[in-house]
Amino acid sequence: AKDPVRVLVTGAAGQIGYALVPMIARGVMLGPDQPVILHMLDIPPAAEALNGVKMELVDAAFPLLKGVVATTDAVEACTGVSVAIMVGGFPRKEGMERKDVMSKNVSIYKSQASALEKHAASNCKVLVVANPANTNALILKEFAPSIPEKNITCLTRLDHNRALGQISERLSVQVSDVKNVIIWGNHSSTQYPDVNHATVKTPTGEKPVRELVADDAWLNAEFIATVQQRGAAIIKARKLSSALSAASSACDHIRDWVLGTPEGSWVSMGVYSDGSYNVPAGLIYSFPVTCKNGEWSIVQGLSIDEFSRKKLDLTAEELTEEKALAYSCLS
Ligand code: NAX
Numbered sequence: 001a002k003d004p005v006r007v008l009v010t011g012a013a014g015q016i017g018y019a020l021v022p023m024i025a026r027g028v029m030l031g032p033d034q035p036v037i038l039h040m041l042d043i044p045p046a047a048e049a050l051n052g053v054k055m056e057l058v059d060a061a062f063p064l065l066k067g068v069v070a071t072t073d074a075v076e077a078c079t080g081v082s083v084a085i086m087v088g089g090f091p092r093k094e095g096m097e098r099k100d101v102m103s104k105n106v107s108i109y110k111s112q113a114s115a116l117e118k119h120a121a122s123n124c125k126v127l128v129v130a131n132p133a134n135t136n137a138l139i140l141k142e143f144a145p146s147i148p149e150k151n152i153t154c155l156t157r158l159d160h161n162r163a164l165g166q167i168s169e170r171l172s173v174q175v176s177d178v179k180n181v182i183i184w185g186n187h188s189s190t191q192y193p194d195v196n197h198a199t200v201k202t203p204t205g206e207k208p209v210r211e212l213v214a215d216d217a218w219l220n221a222e223f224i225a226t227v228q229q230r231g232a233a234i235i236k237a238r239k240l241s242s243a244l245s246a247a248s249s250a251c252d253h254i255r256d257w258v259l260g261t262p263e264g265s266w267v268s269m270g271v272y273s274d275g276s277y278n279v280p281a282g283l284i285y286s287f288p289v290t291c292k293n294g295e296w297s298i299v300q301g302l303s304i305d306e307f308s309r310k311k312l313d314l315t316a317e318e319l320t321e322e323k324a325l326a327y328s329c330l331s
Pocket of ligand 1: 131132
């Protein structure tokens with residue numbers, strides 16, 4: 001039997017946490033043969049609720065779950081973890097300035113970065129979910145210099161999965177037959193959902209999404225806007241933000257990163273830019289990636305037309321501004 005892997009979930013008493021921890025305990029994230037020990041962190045006002053989640057995890061009697069740590073102490077939470085899912089953060093409240101929210105999250109990610117750097121396993125893989133996800137991940141990277149930058153990522157897989165879902169609905173095909181959409185850039189409304197390389201499996205082979213949809217006007221406007229605005233549409237319908245889809249996508253992100261992407265297909269991950277596709281280096285930016293042996297690589301050589309170029313640049317500009325705002329909160 002495999003040794004258990006310690007998995008940290010911050011913000012575990014929140015709504016994504018509540019959907020995510022049972023998925024991890026069932027093997028959805030690391031596989032059905034991988035035992036896990038869950039480390040759950042939240043803040044003191046949520047300590048009692050966090051303990052309630054721990055009670056439910058015990059009650060669910062998950063065979064793969066070998067232990068649960070529920071704590072408000074970041075050091076205890078980070079100790080020995082090999083996977084860290086950072087869901088905790090300070091939400092934007094009505095009337096708050098962007099700078100104030102940024103400043104709160106910068107200080108949270110700065111201190112949690114130090115706790116991870118000192119106490120997590122040296123090869124710990126980090127996924128930041130909490131918004132502003134790309135910039136929180138960048139701050140974490142800055143303040144955890146001994147964690148390899150390749151190990152620090154943010155979640156855009158939900159946006160990627162939303163794009164797959166929209167194509168599947170539009171064409172009335174199975175979502176599992178659609179692949180190779182791309183989310184470029186920021187996990188925000190400037191993200192660019194790109195279908196120029198996406199395909200659908202049909203009885204007569206793989207066909208380009210553009211050819212099957214045969215409606216460039218829809219693909220270039222409504223489709224993009226629907227994916228960009230999907231989070232807001234969920235809030236409007238549910239009066240709460242996306243949680244089960246976010247949790248499921250976080251599992252997809254880690255599973256594919258650790259266990260690999262299938263041959264011939266890629267996924268979207270927010271990763272540290274090396275300047276690929278002329279995206280400024282030094283941003284956490286969502287790219288198409290393939291994963292093998294626990295490492296992601298950016299898919300190279302995809303053609304970028306003029307329409308796409310503008311969209312890649314626009315979301316990069318927003319991230320550059322966010323980075324400047326975050327740094328201004330540090331001084
Ligand atoms: P909730 O408000 O339900 O939960 C957040 C939890 O984090 C709370 O329990 C809170 O006490 C805790 N927390 C706050 N500060 C903390 C700290 N310093 N250390 C540890 N825990 C802390 O929000 P939820 O709906 O679960 O969303 C969590 C985050 O995910 C938000 O930032 C949200 O914006 C972000 N999202 C990101 C998505 C993505 O695709 N990247 C999609 C879904 C979601 O909107």
